Amino acid sequence: MEIKPIKKQFDIEILLEFMYLFILALYLIRQFFDTTMFSIPWPWYYEKLIRVLAFCVVFLKTGYGERCKDCQWFLCVLTGVVFAFSWISTGYEFLLDIGILVIGAKDIPYKKILKVYIWCGSVILTVAILGALTGCIEDLLYEESPGKYRHAFGIIYPTDFAAHIVYLLLAVWVTYEQIPTWGMALAGSVLTAFLYRYTYAKCSTIVMAIAIVGLVYEFLESKMRKSKTADCIRKALNWCFVSAFSILAAVTCWGMICYNEQSSTLERINRVLTGRLELANRAFNSYGIKIFGTPFDMIGAGGITVFRQGYNFVDISYCMILLRYGLLLLLAVIVLHTGIAIKAQKAKNEKLLIALALVALHSAIEHHLTELGYNIFLLLAFSCVDAPAMVNVTEHQLKEKRICEGYYSGLFLLGTFVFPYVISYGRTVVSILGLYENWRHKYFIIAALIGIIGVLLVIQTIKCSILTWGQKQKLSLRIKNLLVLEVILLAASISSGMYLVSRCKNRIMHRLDAGIRLITELKNTESFQGEIYVDDYPEIYIQESENVSRRILPGESAWNEDNVVLITRREQELQHLIREGYQFAELSDTESVYTNSEEAIQLLRQNGAAVNDCYSVKTSVDLQNIANANGLQYEQNEGVLIEGASHSLLHGPWITLHQGRLRVTYRLRLLSSSIEQGPVATVRISANSGKTIYKEETIDRSLFDENGICDYSIEQGIGDAEGYEFLLFAENDTTLWLEDILYGKVPAQSN
Structure with missing residues (x-):
């Protein structure tokens, strides 16, 4: 008789857990999209509805939860009160949202929360990158030095893009234990080089490089216990990891308060931090420190490529929280993160402990500590943190693991080869359908989501088929069958893109007459030995002329080359090319050209085009x-x-x-x-x-x-x-x- 109520209680807890994770996914979707360049008309009630639903789930968990009677609930309520008072004092509603979501995460396994974050973030980030590379949204470019540019890849700022990569990589590392250490180290190394080369986000690059060291440390951590000296070093490091938030918050806030241009040490640190201490000190002198904070607008550089007047953005998370949200909220955030680190240490979860220390380091330079679209680890304060699963791997499981590793390696190599074609066809489709218009962004997002989900389903289906089909066959033969299926899938995808382009080609050819005529004349000019690139309808141009080259990054391929011709939409303002010495001309009402080729400039002038060193976009x-x-x-x-x-x-x-x-x-x-x-x-x-x-x-x-x-x-x-x-x-x-x-x-x- 007593079993039924317990089962009913258990079912309700599972249902409430699912509801919480679903609401969290909806919240994160909005948070991630708000950091992109997509123009999305969100319903006015979206955030309010999520807030009400989250509050209802927390209320129901309090009433029905079997484990809601312990002392942790006092800490939950205290956390909610602090976030609520800071919201009332400053008017920033997202603080109330964080408080509710932190409480709602109580007793939910931490990996489930991280998986929701990983899938929402990775899919939306992929959509943003595809949008930037296909011309649907702008890939913001910032000049770091002459000839060197930073890309934002569809995100509002290069450092924000890099921060997304860092937090997602940390979450993946903590969550998916089956990924081998060498695989994570290789991915981290590639991403470190990529971030440094294309975003020049020094903070995220350094944190990513340290994360690779953390991977090695975690791999060797169990062996360090056997040596007394190494074990002492391990314990000292773990203490530093647990105390990282407190130490870094104290150091950065002290530097903010004591900063003075006359201090050579602090001025040197300020230069290393690209003026962050000075900006924090200026805000400190203007607003001071209050218990529940002082609301003020932070004017940054995100979303546009020109410097905003009155720039006052406080990047250091600890300083920003202290000034803007209040002393009490800063203490609460530090206590919550330190509590997670203590739980991770007790559970011997070294991955989570190291990841938290890296979050603390990243927050000492950037401002994402209280943004759930980046730092999802904040929600783990009252969740269930357990030790990593230690499963004895059988010979059969080991063989399956090798098959999967070979499968994903082959898929990666194939994707690297195909990616330029995907982007080229993508740019053509975006141009044909006019998806670069703000009001059509939603169609691009829907199509990209369907494509990504479809590809994931096909990949998973093929993997499962390989693991179950022909198990008596040799491993090498199974991998060969796998590659054959991938090639068939690739051929089907390319054929679909070619069919779509061919169907629409005749309808838009008249718009490309001027560009095709210029390419033909350049082809017949013996002295022209340069490259021709096309941003708009590249696949149609390539079909019409063999002289057109494919490329991925808009404008990048042409920056440091001579004799380059870039044909693009008339509305494209590629002012970075003008700074690199390119000339601009309008080919027609729909086409324009940027070039540093003398032959192309002469041909344009002979055909009556006005060539100048200014992008005359009307x-x-x-x-x-x-x-x-x-x-x-x-x-x-x-x-x-x-x-x-x-x-x-x-x-x-x-x-x-x-x-x-x-x-x-x-x-x-x-x-x-x-x-x-x-x-x-x-x-x-x-x-x-x-x-x-x-x-x-x-x-x-x-x-x-x-x-x-x-x-x-x-x-x-x-x-x-x-x-x-x-x-x-x-x-x-x-x-x-x-x-x-x-x-x-x-x-x-x-x-």
């Missing part, structure tokens, strides 16, 4: 949005109605622009005005919500033709900045339609 302002921002009437076939000075454009589109000479053209249609002679309107280029005025000119009544139409252009040299505004003020009772605002870059000496 873009229309979204009049619907600008009308909404100013509370003005908008009609699709007419434009924005301007009625006197009180109903003019007081707020602009706040566009981010790079250095160059800007031309803004206003297309106006005059309806009525009492002004017969003299200015009827004023146009202005400004920034910072009108505080900085770059140029202002008046439009005279005489400039309007007999139909009341006027195209008025204003030019001004600008620097890298965000928030440029194109304003228009009508004089007196003047009424007119603003039909369009067209802006673009022009050569420095424009006619």
Whole structure:
């Protein structure tokens, strides 16, 4: 009679655990996508719904949980109170979310939490990388030094991309014990070199390199116990690992408070940390230290490639938490992480202990300690942390492990060979379907998710088939069969892409006439010995001409080469190529070209193209949005109605622009005005919500033709900045339609 209630209790706990993990997955999906360049219109109720559901799960776990009567629940409640008070004081709702999720993770096996994080993060990060490489979203490029650029690969900043890689690798290492040490060390070494080469994220690169040392240490840790001296070293290191958060928090906060330019030691440390101590000290002097923090906006460099005015981003996690969220929350975060480390030490879980120490080190330079999209380890404070599984491996299991290792190695090599073709076809499909438009990002995400999940299912199916089919056959023959299946799968994938491109080819060929004509003329020019690359519709260009080369990273292949021609969409602003000495020209209404080839420049000029050292991208302002921002009437076939000075454009589109000479053209249609002679309107280029005025000119009544139409252009040299505004003020009772605002870059000496 007593078994049924226990079973019912057990079933409820399993159900609540599943509900928590599902809610955590929904929360992490939003967190990960918010760090990408995708434009996703999230429903306004999304975060609120997740918050309510998470609270309900915590409430139900408290009521039904068999293990919810111990002293840990007091610590859970205390943690929730601290996060709640910090949220009330600062208004940052995500702090309340973290508090609820930390409590909800109580008694859930830590590996389940990490697996949810790994799968959500790795899939979304893969989608972002594919989006950046196929041109769906921008791969932000930051110049580290002349000729050396940092890639963000679809994430809002290169260091954020590198941090994703670091945290995901640590989570994989802790979770999947079956991955051999040599495999993790090899992956870590490749990723370390990759991060240094393409992101130049020094902190993440150093942490990744130390993680490789940690892999070796964990592998040798059991052997160190046999030697008395080595065991003492092991115990000392473990103490350092457990105390890492406390030590690093104390050191960084002390450095923030005591920083002074006169101190040569602190100034040297500040230079090594790229000015982080100085920024933290400036914030400390401005806001001070409070129990529950001081809310303030942090202006960083993510999401755009120009330097934001008023940069004040506090990167050091411990300093940022102390100033922004409060002393009590910093203490809570340190106690929670230290508690996890103590539990890991007691369970002899060296992997988790080392991973936490690396998180502590990473947080001493970067700001991700309280961001669950990066540091998922925070949720393990009250979870079940046990020792790594020690399973006696049989000969049969060892053979299966070798088969799987051979399978994944072959798959990796095959993927490396195929990847350039995947990206090339991907860029073509993105161009054909116009997926680079913000409102179409969701279609790219859906297609990429379906493709990734499909590939994973096929890989898993083939692996299972190889392990079960033909077990009497020799291992070498089974691996050979495996490779044959992979080649068949590859051929089917490429055939699908070729079929899609061929079906759409005839429909868009007329848009590529100018580019194909340029390639043909270059091919017939004996002196041209360079390379031709295409960003837009590369596979169609390759089918039309053998001279087009494939590449993966946008613009990268051409930077340090001579005689290069890069054909791309007219809207592409590849200003880094202009800095490298490339010339720009418009081929047609849809195509443009960047080149440093003298032969290509001569051919372009012979065909009447204007070649200059400026990317002359012409873009229309979204009049619907600008009308909404100013509370003005908008009609699709007419434009924005301007009625006197009180109903003019007081707020602009706040566009981010790079250095160059800007031309803004206003297309106006005059309806009525009492002004017969003299200015009827004023146009202005400004920034910072009108505080900085770059140029202002008046439009005279005489400039309007007999139909009341006027195209008025204003030019001004600008620097890298965000928030440029194109304003228009009508004089007196003047009424007119603003039909369009067209802006673009022009050569420095424009006619």
